[in-house]
Amino acid sequence: MGLWGWILLACLAAYLTKLVGYLVPASWLQHPMVGRVSGLLTIALLASLVTMNTVSADEGLSFDARLGALAAAAVALMLRAPFLVVVIVGAGAAAGLRALGIG
Template identity: 75%
Template sequence: MSLWVWILLGAAAAYGLKILGYLVPASWLKHPLVGRISGLLTIGLLASLVMLNTVSVDQGIALDARVGALVAAAVALLLRAPFLLVVIIGAAAAAGLRLLGFP
């Protein structure tokens, strides 16, 4: 099969799952357990994506300026900085670490 056939099949599957989501009864979605599980899944997925994008290079692990930027951004979040400031602090930390010679 061609690559475009797989892309179209994937898009159709994603759209089908979205349509199935509208068919779930509202009473199921109002259950407290469903809300708690969906909130925890969202946090877990976001954390795993951040870590994957921070330390992965090809098929290995690399500790570079991105890790320092993530630490700086985490400290800014702990100090309750506004989100835009957190992004700026993370970018500045990465730039500073790269200026100091970290890859």
């Protein structure tokens, strides 16, 4: 199967997945456990994406200024800083660590 065949197959799979979602009974979606699980899955997905973007490199793990920036942003979050301040603290930490030659 060529490239376009795989693309069309992926499109069909995405469409069928969405269609199955419409066929789920509303009573299942209103169950309290569904709300809790979907909230936890969102948090877990975001955490995994942040982790992958922080410590991944071409061929393995990389511990550089990104890890320090994440730690600084986490501290700012724990201190309940506004989101813009958290971003600025993380960027400042990354810039400072890179200026020191780390990463």
